[in-house]
Amino acid sequence: MKQTAIAIILFWVFSLIYKILSGYDSSIMQVEEILATPNFTYWFGKDDFGRDIYFRLVDGFINSFLIIFCVTFISSISGIFIGVLSGYIGGKLDQTIKFITTLFMSFPGILLAIAFAAILSPGKLNLIIALSIGGWVGYARLARAQTLLVKEQDFVKASQSMGSTKSRTIFHHILPALSTPMIVEATYAVAGLIIAEASLSFLGLGLQAPEASLGGMMRDSVRYLLASPHYAIIVGASIMSMVFAINFFGDFLHKFWGIKDN
């Protein structure tokens, strides 16, 4: 398992470096090689426009990770902010925030993202907005639960008894204690976001045609499932391999830091 996960990460990292060094443009079309099967020149074959699937996948991953980076940044910062405040201050604020998170959680899976992707015109920025709208909830819930745990611990109480201010307690004691569970949460969230982003593009709500997107490639490939199954299998297996590797990395960090589930 461990070797497979490392091999997958290394493969895609080297692919990225190779793509940058060779400067290959993944949008070059060669009409005579439409849907060519994998061979030695084109490792993963060609797609329905005669573009190299391998380089297009690398481009798809670059786009996907750009979006995911922004979404993770926005949703983790806002989620942690809301969660820590709600857990630390408590009272009415906590009740209100708890109700709002329950409300957001009543939309199953990517439905909220679908709803917002539907009203915003498709594009990178709007995709980021649509995914961030539901993304903060997970971080907020975890940050709140962890804050409640840390708040009661002796070192926090000791510093409070020595007269540290609220902001000092939050920034110097609570946030550092939160960092490891949050990084693990973010790792799992990234794996989920790869699938969410690909699902939105698969439904035609994500990145649009000329741009390389994993979900868009998957949708195109399903159209040619009968004639050239290699296209769908390669794209699907690539997405899955990345999700698997990231989830494995999350499990590894989870064990490494000895984080307890609550």
Next chain:
Amino acid sequence: MLKLLLTSVCQIFGIFLITFLILHLIPGDPILVMMGESSSLADQEKLRSELGLDKSIIEQIINSIGQLAQGNFGTSILSNMPIKPQLLDAMKNTYTLASLALCIAIFFGFIGGILAAKFHGSYIDRCITNVSLFFISIPHFFLGPLLILMMSIYLGLLPVSGMESKYAIILPALTLALGLLAVIIKMTRNSMLEIINSDVVRTARAKGLGELAITLHHMFRLVLIPLITIIGMQFGSLLSGAVITETIFSWDGLGRLLVTSIQTRDYPVTQACILIIASSYVFINFLTEVAYRFLDPRMRH
């Protein structure tokens, strides 16, 4: 119990507010987005008054609640027909699909989980755990095409997509079920392993009960109740997975209706679909909570 009911009602009202706001969050004039720039001014005004967009927002919310209370979901812009019959059809199809998937997942999930826990550490356990790990990480949009390739194209056993043949439900149901199945296997196995060395099991064994009776009557009954809550929560992934699965298999359910309505910019239909999907998720979660309290005597007070 009352608090639970109140939360659920508040949640459904919140869902209603968010879906209601969808129409108002469209950048620019929603009427122009729906009808196109070239539509006549008279048509635009007609649609505006039909949708009630010419009234104040509070008035619109009250009107819309009144309409919904009468079971009126509005009119589709595309077909100019009431949405309700279309929606009921789609609901029937989605619920059939989701229930079949849930049945498959629960049945085989329990069997797999019990087997894996019973023979934990053995070859069977490793086999079941690895296969379920594979199905947990496979996304619906890949599993669907993969099943089509295997079952329809290579083996020629089942129809690729559509709803004509009565066997057409098998592939989409499997696509939805396999991921859930893997989760249920994992949960059942882990919770069974937690109580395998507990006093209950030791007492049962000391009484001289057979292995089958211990596994089913003592261990499985204990883990069943917490599992129900987990399965209820997983129902959400079933519903959001249905959007992708129905699109792949051309299954005329809520998910497909939602995607088509987004593509054709038929916003009243989009609103109705999102409202129904999210509300049924809340409803199922409410039912599982009630079932949990009812089934577990420790939770009743």
